[in-house]
Amino acid sequence: MELWPGAWMVVLLLFLLLLFVLPTLWFCSPSAKYFFKMAFYNGWILFLAVLAIPVCAVRGRNVENMKILRLMLLHIKYLYGIRVEVRGAHHFPPSQPYVVVSNHQSSLDLLGMMEVLPGRCVPIAKRELLWAGSAGLACWLAGVIFIDRKRTGDAISVMSEVAQTLLTQDVRVWVFPEGTRNHNGSMLPFKRGAFHLAVQAQVPIVPIVMSSYQDFYCKKERRFTSGLLFGIFNF
Ligand SMILES: CCCCCCCCCCCCCCC(=O)SCCNC(=O)CCNC(=O)[C@H](O)C(C)(C)COP(=O)(O)OP(=O)(O)OC[C@H]1O[C@@H](n2cnc3c(N)ncnc32)[C@H](O)[C@@H]1OP(=O)(O)O
Numbered sequence: 001m002e003l004w005p006g007a008w009m010v011v012l013l014l015f016l017l018l019l020f021v022l023p024t025l026w027f028c029s030p031s032a033k034y035f036f037k038m039a040f041y042n043g044w045i046l047f048l049a050v051l052a053i054p055v056c057a058v059r060g061r062n063v064e065n066m067k068i069l070r071l072m073l074l075h076i077k078y079l080y081g082i083r084v085e086v087r088g089a090h091h092f093p094p095s096q097p098y099v100v101v102s103n104h105q106s107s108l109d110l111l112g113m114m115e116v117l118p119g120r121c122v123p124i125a126k127r128e129l130l131w132a133g134s135a136g137l138a139c140w141l142a143g144v145i146f147i148d149r150k151r152t153g154d155a156i157s158v159m160s161e162v163a164q165t166l167l168t169q170d171v172r173v174w175v176f177p178e179g180t181r182n183h184n185g186s187m188l189p190f191k192r193g194a195f196h197l198a199v200q201a202q203v204p205i206v207p208i209v210m211s212s213y214q215d216f217y218c219k220k221e222r223r224f225t226s227g228l229l230f231g232i233f234n235f
């Protein structure tokens with residue numbers, strides 16, 4: 001089969017694009033660099049999730065699968081030149097159910113979260129994440145608890161079931177009480193669910209704060225360089 005003559009030109013142009021334009025954008029445009037880095041971040045997680053799914057599926061939906069996801073995600077900070085420093089981790093209760101509450105700046109929180117995630121600990125996530133392709137399925141297999149934030153009644157029922165699970169199945173829960181991402185340097189008013197959960201299950205609340213990403217990441221300015229992230233317990 002013969003190629004249409006213009007096709008060679010298209011192939012050559014695409015090749016030149018890959019060879020020159022993309023690296024030029026990477027080095028000369030911080031915005032392009034931001035987009036490439038974020039695209040790779042999401043793409044890489046989706047790819048890792050594809051690998052994780054068959055391994056996790058052996059156990060079925062099980063909080064122990066979160067260990068597998070954690071191990072698979074720990075290296076990402078090196079790819080992005082982000083150093084994660086944890087302070088006060090000794091405040092973590094040794095072995096009992098509890099509710100972790102933490103600030104939520106962006107999807108990069110996954111890096112700090114995976115650094116300190118205790119055993120048998122599952123995050124509460126918005127229901128939409130369940131439909132994030134392979135990542136959604138991997139989260140489901142690892143026991144992530146999904147809530148529909150638009151249906152408060154349903155979310156409360158799910159949280160009440162979680163309160164039972166905390167005690168009967170020795171599970172910890174990670175909640176972002178702001179209920180949404182917030183990258184303004186301050187914190188939004190807390191939603192009440194995490195605190196109802198702790199009272200219903202009569203378990204302690206463990207506060208964790210991740211330092212501001214402003215030095216190396218800003219969505220508004222399309223800026224993403226390398227930097228240092230602090231995770232601080234019981235501040
Ligand atoms: C290979 C790798 C693959 C990928 C691996 C990835 C793994 C990691 C995944 C991590 C995912 C993380 C995702 C993060 C998110 O999605 S954050 C968004 C979801 N999280 C939340 O929304 C936080 C929890 N939300 C709440 O707790 C809310 O309170 C909620 C229950 C949803 C209700 O919200 P809302 O109505 O908007 O506001 P209020 O809090 O004001 O509540 C309204 C009234 O209801 C009462 N209430 C709340 N909860 C309860 C409860 N459990 N029991 C009884 N009553 C409750 C509350 O008191 C309010 O009433 P009053 O005003 O006090 O009378």
Ligand SMILES: CCCCCCCC/C=C\CCCCCCCC(=O)OC[C@@H](O)COP(=O)(O)O
Nearest residue numbers: 042045046106107109110126132135179180181
């Ligand atoms: C701690 C962050 C967990 C990140 C999970 C990464 C999975 C990303 C892989 C690719 C799928 C793309 C889907 C993007 C989902 C991003 C997860 C996230 O950060 O959810 C935000 C949620 O909280 C609050 O949502 P809003 O800020 O209200 O909209």
